[in-house]
Amino acid sequence: MTENSVRERLDYAESLNNGRGKVAVLDDAVRQADLLGDGPLQYDARMELISALYYVDGAEQTLTHFAWVLKHFDGHREDFDWFGTVSLMWKYKWVLNAAQKFPQVPLSRVRELHADFARRVREEGMGARTVPYFGMQLAQHLGDHEAARAQFSLWQYTGRDVLSDCEACEAHSLVEYHAFQGQEERAVRAAAPILAGRETCAHVPHITHAALLAPLMRLGRWAEAAEQHRLGAPLVKGDDSLISSQAEHLAYLGAARRFGEAASWYDLHARDALSTHEPDRQLEFHAGAAVYLHALARSKTATLPVKSPGPAHATAATLADWHEAGARALAARFDARNGTDWQTRRLESVLALADLTPV
Amino acid sequence: MTHTFAVDLRGLIDLLSEHLYGGPEVFVRELLQNGVDALRARESLGLPADAALTFTLGSHEGVPTLTFRDTGVGLTEAEVHSFLATIGKSSKRGQTDFIGQFGIGLLSCFVVSDQIELVSRSAHGGPAVRWEGRSDGTYSLSPAPGDTPVGTCVQLRAKPGREEYFEYAALLGWVRQYGALLPCPVRVQDASHDVLANQDGAPWRQEYASPELRREALMRYGEEIIGTTPLDVIDLTSAAGQLDGVAFVLPWTPSQNARGQHRIYLRNMLIGDERSQLVPDWAFFVRAVLNSNALRPNAARDALHQDEAHTQASLGIGEALRSYLMTLQREQPQRLRQLIGLHYLSIKALAAEDDAFFELFVPWLPFETSFGRLTLPEFLERAPEVRYVGDLNLFRQVAQIEGVQGRGVVHAVYTYDEELLRRYAAHHPEIEVRRLDAQELSRDLGGLSAAELARVGPLLEAAREALEGHGVRVQVGRFQPAELASLYLPHDNFARTLSRTREAVGGGLWGGLLGDLSAEQSVPQPELHLNLSNALVLRAATLQDGPVLRRVVGMLYVQALLLGHHPMTGRELRLLNEGMIELIAWTLEANASSALSMN
Numbered sequence: 001m002t003e004n005s006v007r008e009r010l011d012y013a014e015s016l017n018n019g020r021g022k023v024a025v026l027d028d029a030v031r032q033a034d035l036l037g038d039g040p041l042q043y044d045a046r047m048e049l050i051s052a053l054y055y056v057d058g059a060e061q062t063l064t065h066f067a068w069v070l071k072h073f074d075g076h077r078e079d080f081d082w083f084g085t086v087s088l089m090w091k092y093k094w095v096l097n098a099a100q101k102f103p104q105v106p107l108s109r110v111r112e113l114h115a116d117f118a119r120r121v122r123e124e125g126m127g128a129r130t131v132p133y134f135g136m137q138l139a140q141h142l143g144d145h146e147a148a149r150a151q152f153s154l155w156q157y158t159g160r161d162v163l164s165d166c167e168a169c170e171a172h173s174l175v176e177y178h179a180f181q182g183q184e185e186r187a188v189r190a191a192a193p194i195l196a197g198r199e200t201c202a203h204v205p206h207i208t209h210a211a212l213l214a215p216l217m218r219l220g221r222w223a224e225a226a227e228q229h230r231l232g233a234p235l236v237k238g239d240d241s242l243i244s245s246q247a248e249h250l251a252y253l254g255a256a257r258r259f260g261e262a263a264s265w266y267d268l269h270a271r272d273a274l275s276t277h278e279p280d281r282q283l284e285f286h287a288g289a290a291v292y293l294h295a296l297a298r299s300k301t302a303t304l305p306v307k308s309p310g311p312a313h314a315t316a317a318t319l320a321d322w323h324e325a326g327a328r329a330l331a332a333r334f335d336a337r338n339g340t341d342w343q344t345r346r347l348e349s350v351l352a353l354a355d356l357t358p359v
Numbered sequence: 360m361t362h363t364f365a366v367d368l369r370g371l372i373d374l375l376s377e378h379l380y381g382g383p384e385v386f387v388r389e390l391l392q393n394g395v396d397a398l399r400a401r402e403s404l405g406l407p408a409d410a411a412l413t414f415t416l417g418s419h420e421g422v423p424t425l426t427f428r429d430t431g432v433g434l435t436e437a438e439v440h441s442f443l444a445t446i447g448k449s450s451k452r453g454q455t456d457f458i459g460q461f462g463i464g465l466l467s468c469f470v471v472s473d474q475i476e477l478v479s480r481s482a483h484g485g486p487a488v489r490w491e492g493r494s495d496g497t498y499s500l501s502p503a504p505g506d507t508p509v510g511t512c513v514q515l516r517a518k519p520g521r522e523e524y525f526e527y528a529a530l531l532g533w534v535r536q537y538g539a540l541l542p543c544p545v546r547v548q549d550a551s552h553d554v555l556a557n558q559d560g561a562p563w564r565q566e567y568a569s570p571e572l573r574r575e576a577l578m579r580y581g582e583e584i585i586g587t588t589p590l591d592v593i594d595l596t597s598a599a600g601q602l603d604g605v606a607f608v609l610p611w612t613p614s615q616n617a618r619g620q621h622r623i624y625l626r627n628m629l630i631g632d633e634r635s636q637l638v639p640d641w642a643f644f645v646r647a648v649l650n651s652n653a654l655r656p657n658a659a660r661d662a663l664h665q666d667e668a669h670t671q672a673s674l675g676i677g678e679a680l681r682s683y684l685m686t687l688q689r690e691q692p693q694r695l696r697q698l699i700g701l702h703y704l705s706i707k708a709l710a711a712e713d714d715a716f717f718e719l720f721v722p723w724l725p726f727e728t729s730f731g732r733l734t735l736p737e738f739l740e741r742a743p744e745v746r747y748v749g750d751l752n753l754f755r756q757v758a759q760i761e762g763v764q765g766r767g768v769v770h771a772v773y774t775y776d777e778e779l780l781r782r783y784a785a786h787h788p789e790i791e792v793r794r795l796d797a798q799e800l801s802r803d804l805g806g807l808s809a810a811e812l813a814r815v816g817p818l819l820e821a822a823r824e825a826l827e828g829h830g831v832r833v834q835v836g837r838f839q840p841a842e843l844a845s846l847y848l849p850h851d852n853f854a855r856t857l858s859r860t861r862e863a864v865g866g867g868l869w870g871g872l873l874g875d876l877s878a879e880q881s882v883p884q885p886e887l888h889l890n891l892s893n894a895l896v897l898r899a900a901t902l903q904d905g906p907v908l909r910r911v912v913g914m915l916y917v918q919a920l921l922l923g924h925h926p927m928t929g930r931e932l933r934l935l936n937e938g939m940i941e942l943i944a945w946t947l948e949a950n951a952s953s954a955l956s957m958n
Contacts (some may be wrong), residue, residue, distance in 0.1 A: 021774040034926035068868040
């Protein structure tokens with residue numbers, strides 16, 4: 001095994017489709033690079049791995065490998081040109097998103113991370129727009145509407161540069177922001193360019209269709225919700241980097257009383273979704289499943305999912321309760337970490353979808 | 360009399376040339392489309408015997424020209440004004456029969472020509488009219504000669520730099536491409552040629568003397584389409600979308616970018632030679648030529664409008680391809696194996712992502728297993744559940760353990776294998792599909808009797824002391840091959856990665872962050888298995904001496920890490936270092952004292 005053979009592995013990995021297979025190959029390449037102890041090779045292999053982790057359930061690993069990468073970068077600053085810096089800073093953005101997903105990471109640590117990122121933005125002279133952009137997303141996670149509004153203005157005001165999220169992602173964030181501020185109508189309108197096919201990227205419009213489901217249901221626009229489900233479900237089906245979107249579709253199917261389809265969707269996704277290492281996604285899935293199963297229990301129809309990931313021989317009602325309990329426990333952990341009650345309140349508004357009457 | 364277009368023509372032309380899908384040659388399609396629409400409109404009035412579309416190349420004062428003639432319904436002066444004066448006027452007003460917009464279609468000609476001359480006489484009656492439009496936005500209208508036949512004639516003059524679009528071979532190629540399926544004759548002429556471009560029409564619609572001859576003809580057509588002999592040809596029909604056509608099975612796997620290059624015709628006019636979502640994405644291993652008489656084009660007419668009918672039609676195609684594969688499985692399994700063999704990696708890749716495809720192919724995909732190369736259904740005949748090893752490195756180690764093999768293990772170590780198994784598990788919740796972890800594997804490593812366990816007590820004690828703080832559980836077992844003294848089984852590679860990275864990163868913000876993450880790793884400890892079948896381990900088990908035994912265990916641990924290709928932490932490296940030095944020292948001492956005693 002030599003540096004060349006590891007580099008060949010990295011090249012081979014590039015030709016693979018995104019997914020666990022690619023991650024497994026790159027994981028092995030990192031291990032081999034570590035055995036060689038070749039710093040630049042270890043760096044490159046990890047950077048490739050981090051890119052591939054974006055497409056799977058990989059936040060924990062991203063944080064871990066990024067820690068190494070950052071340390072190497074700081075210790076060998078002179079080896080990196082502008083492109084190398086952009087590449088690193090781009091991944092730092094993913095890290096900002098990843099860190100808040102773990103309730104065992106204290107809020108002070110998350111804020112330190114944002115501060116460290118902001119410092120580097122100043123020093124490297126790139127990414128000014130991303131600072132309020134991620135600040136806004138953190139504020140949304142905390143349920144701080146005022147802070148989110150302030151960061152939103154700053155974000156909209158600052159010019160785009162090489163580090164800004166692509167226009168499609170930014171367009172999607174706009175939709176999420178309006179939904180967060182309780183402005184469902186505006187959220188739906190903001191999605192127009194995405195739905196018209198003018199803004200697309202790796203996960204957009206995949207996540208946008210899903211994000212519109214709840215607002216549309218709350219606005220009573222069930223036909224449009226059905227259309228968003230029709231368009232979005234095939235895009236997120238079976239993709240374990242899109243568990244939150246799968247959960248949103250599950251909640252829709254339950255609230256719309258499409259129980260047969262909900263059961264299939266649940267059977268296909270529950271196992272992987274609940275074994276995810278990302279607590280926020282697990283929370284979303286528990287919530288979506290609870291909506292579906294509460295609606296099912298109340299309707300007193302017979303279709304149940306084949307395999308219960310929870311208690312054996314569960315009825316719809318007991319399984320719904322199990323999911324709700326799971327969701328509440330996670331929401332409570334986040335709230336305890338955040339010092340607010342927002343995650344629980346947000347969960348309750350999701351659970352309330354089961355009470356809506358489809359038209 | 361000179362009039363002006365109601366919009367900025369220059370700007371529109373620039374816009375068109377930027378955004379025309381497929382390049383400036385699209386004007387050929389537009390002219391054909393207008394001609395086809397005009398012929399159709401005239402049909403309702405009774406088509407003349409010489410219904411035809413003709414492209415004639417010539418030159419005028421040294422400038423190449425192209426004249427396109429149709430014997431269709433023609434235009435009255437009022438219609439000319441109406442269509443051409445307001446570009447962008449929707450075809451919905453009045454001419455709903457037309458699938459094209461006459462105005463926009465003609466506009467595409469301005470990309471290759473600065474001047475368009477249109478002479479037309481309407482089948483509805485009235486005088487013939489001559490329209491001359493220029494790219495500066497002006498146009499003029501005047502009477503045309505009295506003997507102008509019913510129909511329309513459009514003449515273009517090559518713009519500087521666009522002469523290549525007026526070359527015979529190129530034009531013939533485009534006309535063939537766009538118009539191959541048209542039912543009316545389409546001729547391409549110049550001074551020395553006069554060819555019926557769509558002579559053959561759609562080969563799958565012709566009559567043949569026998570099925571063998573039909574297949575031969577279709578395979579030859581396939582060679583033209585894909586550039587080499589196809590593996591097979593499939594007839595495709597679907598009531599949804601009123602589709603008919605053929606698909607050719609490719610003898611190579613196209614790269615991601617080269618997929619989906621199907622030829623889609625709409626009412627016998629080529630709508631796109633580029634990506635079409637009519638043929639499902641998963642059918643990357645075919646190239647299709649399809650005609651639909653019922654689907655709708657998008658506004659630009661360069662792709663199909665994706666509505667419910669389109670979805671249904673796509674499903675219909677999927678069904679047809681699926682039933683082809685099923686038939687192949689039943690009647691020509693060799694050919695199916697050949698197809699899978701050729702497209703193996705891509706089939707796996709796609710099956711890992713696409714449900715429909717997965718369900719279709721998974722019963723036929725071979726996996727490496729401890730029983731040999733089997734499909735999953737075959738494997739499940741020999742074992743009640745699917746246990747798999749997903750980690751290449753782990754596989755390297757357990758591959759040698761006999762006990763593990765006996766109970767049936769799938770070696771899901773090739774790319775996409777694990778994804779396929781996970782998807783299989785999702786689709787078949789009634790079948791147990793489990794990734795093997797250290798705990799399970801260790802159960803396959805033979806246990807010891809109560810007496811033996813008692814005898815190895817001191818060994819285990821020493822092991823625990825020696826490896827304290829390394830976060831590993833020590834077990835003693837008995838397994839084959841005997842040469843393997845010890846085996847290191849991590850339950851989860853990530854836990855080890857996390858602790859190694861923590862060691863490398865040290866303190867600060869990131870050390871703290873990794874510490875936060877470590878706090879919640881609920882993964883069981885990795886296991887070190889010492890093999891009592893191994894002579895060395897057996898001897899070590901009889902040792903009483905504390906420090907020596909501890910040192911031996913430490914070295915067996917490090918050896919297991921090395922054999923397992925596990926990068927070591929600083930601490931483990933120190934253990935290796937110190938261990939080697941001490942063992943060397945003891946050996947030298949032992950030699951020295953025996954040398955002394957010999958004297």
